[in-house]
Amino acid sequence: MTDRGAERAAEPDHGQPASSAADRARQAFAEAFGGQPEGIWAAPGRVNVIGEHTDYNEGFVLPVALPHTTRAAVARRDDGLVALVSAQHPGDRVEVPVTELAPGRPDGWAGYPAGVVDALRDRVPGGVSVLVDGDVPAGMGLSSSAALSCSVALALRDLAAPELAVADLVDVARRAENDFVGAPTGILDQSASLLCTAGHALFLDTRDRGSEQVPLDLRAAGLELLVVDTGTTHDHATGGYGDRRRECEQATERLGVRALRDVPDVAALTPLDDGTPEGSVLLRRARHIVTENARVLEVVRILRGTADPAAIGPVLTAGHASLRDDFEISTVELDTAVATALEAGAAGARMVGGGFGGSAVVLVDAGRTETVARAITDRFAQQGFPAPRAFAVVPSAGARRLA
Structure with a gap:
C-alpha cells in the first residue's frame, strides 16, 4: 500500500x-x-x-x-x-x-x-x-x-x-x-x-x-450502506473499551509477539487456552483480532476485484458474530438490529465502533432499504427499545x- x-x-x-x-x-x-x-x-x-x-x-x-x-x-x-x-x-x-x-x-x-x-x-x-x-x-x-x-x-x-x-x-x-x-x-x-x-x-x-x-461505489452496484443508531450511547473514556485493550496487551505478552497482528492464524493462539477463566477470555479476545484482520483483507480482495460488492455482506455478518461472542462488546439492541436486518433481506450487517452501544451498519439492496429500516423500527417497538434512527451514507x- x-x-x-x-x-x-x-x-x-x-x-x-x-x-x-x-x-x-x-x-x-x-x-x-x-x-x-x-x-x-x-x-x-x-x-x-x-x-x-x-x-x-x-x-x-x-x-x-x-x-x-x-x-x-x-x-x-x-x-x-x-x-x-x-x-x-x-x-x-x-x-x-x-x-x-x-x-x-x-x-x-x-x-x-x-x-x-x-x-x-x-x-x-x-x-x-x-x-x-x-x-x-x-x-x-x-x-x-x-x-x-x-x-x-x-x-x-x-x-x-x-x-x-x-x-x-x-x-x-x-x-x-x-x-x-x-x-x-x-x-x-x-x-x-x-x-x-x-x-x-x-x-x-x-x-x-x-x-x-x-x-467503493455501492450505489452503482444497486447497494446502500445503512447506519442504524440504536439509541444506546457509549464513551471511550470509560467502560469496557480500555478493558479490551488491556486484555489484548495481556494476550500479546503471553504469546511473545509484538502485537496480535503478528499471530499468523487461530491455531497459533492455543498457548492462551490454559484451562483458566482468564486464559479463556484472552483466547477469545485474541481470536477476534486475528480473524478480524483476515476479514479486512477478504473485503479488500473482493472490492479490488470484479465480484459483486454484495459478496462482502457475509464477511460483515461474521465480524458481528466475532464482536458479539469473542470480544463481547455488543448489546441486545445491536444484536436485534443486526438479526432483524438479515431476516429482512440485508446482504450483511454488524455493529460498528468501540462497542457497548452505538450503531450497526447494514449492507442492503437499494430497493430494500426502507423495508429493512422499517423492520428494525418495528422490532425495536416490539421489544420496548427506544426508536432507532437509520440513514444511508456514501463514502465522503x-x-x-x-x-
Whole structure:
C-alpha cells in the first residue's frame, strides 16, 4: 500500500461554493467572539466497513468518511487564553490559559479541542478562539470525537504549523484523545477523518501507516450502506473499551509477539487456552483480532476485484458474530438490529465502533432499504427499545478547509 492522496485529503476544497454550514459557523463565531475567524475547517465522522479494535493491535482497518462533519471556526488570540464555544453546548463557554491546559482541564467536550491546542501550545502561545458546530451524531460509534479533534488540528496546522504532515495531525489528534481526555483509542478514527476521500474506503495498515484508497461505489452496484443508531450511547473514556485493550496487551505478552497482528492464524493462539477463566477470555479476545484482520483483507480482495460488492455482506455478518461472542462488546439492541436486518433481506450487517452501544451498519439492496429500516423500527417497538434512527451514507471527503 502507498499513502498517495494523503496530503491532498487535507487541502482546502477549492471550487466548491461556501456551504451554509460554513456560513453558520462564521456567524456563530462572530456572535461568540465579536470578530471574524481566520478560517473554517471541517472534519468528518467515519463508519468502519470492517476492522474493529484492530488498530491498537497494529492491524488493518477499512473505514469510509461520513458526509456528516464537525466545523471549526478558529482565530488566534494575543491574551494567552484558549476560548472554546460549541453550538451543541450553548451557554457552556470555556476559557483556560494556554499555560494551564492539562489533562482534565478542561473536561467534557472541551477536552478534545483543548487537547489539540495543548499538543501545539508552542505554536499558539497567544491562545486561540474556537467555535465548533457539527452534525456528527455523538455516542453512536461514528467518531464524533475524532471529527472534533481533527477539525481543530487541521485548523492549527494551517494557521501556525504548516510544515506538519497529515500523519503528524493524526498523532496530535490521537494524543488529544489518549493523553488529554483519557480515551484509549488507536489511530483508526483520526486517520479516517483526515485521510478518506470521496467514493473510496481507506485501506489502512496501522503498523506502517501505508494506505490505499479502495473504490467503493455501492450505489452503482444497486447497494446502500445503512447506519442504524440504536439509541444506546457509549464513551471511550470509560467502560469496557480500555478493558479490551488491556486484555489484548495481556494476550500479546503471553504469546511473545509484538502485537496480535503478528499471530499468523487461530491455531497459533492455543498457548492462551490454559484451562483458566482468564486464559479463556484472552483466547477469545485474541481470536477476534486475528480473524478480524483476515476479514479486512477478504473485503479488500473482493472490492479490488470484479465480484459483486454484495459478496462482502457475509464477511460483515461474521465480524458481528466475532464482536458479539469473542470480544463481547455488543448489546441486545445491536444484536436485534443486526438479526432483524438479515431476516429482512440485508446482504450483511454488524455493529460498528468501540462497542457497548452505538450503531450497526447494514449492507442492503437499494430497493430494500426502507423495508429493512422499517423492520428494525418495528422490532425495536416490539421489544420496548427506544426508536432507532437509520440513514444511508456514501463514502465522503476527508478533512478540509471550507473558507
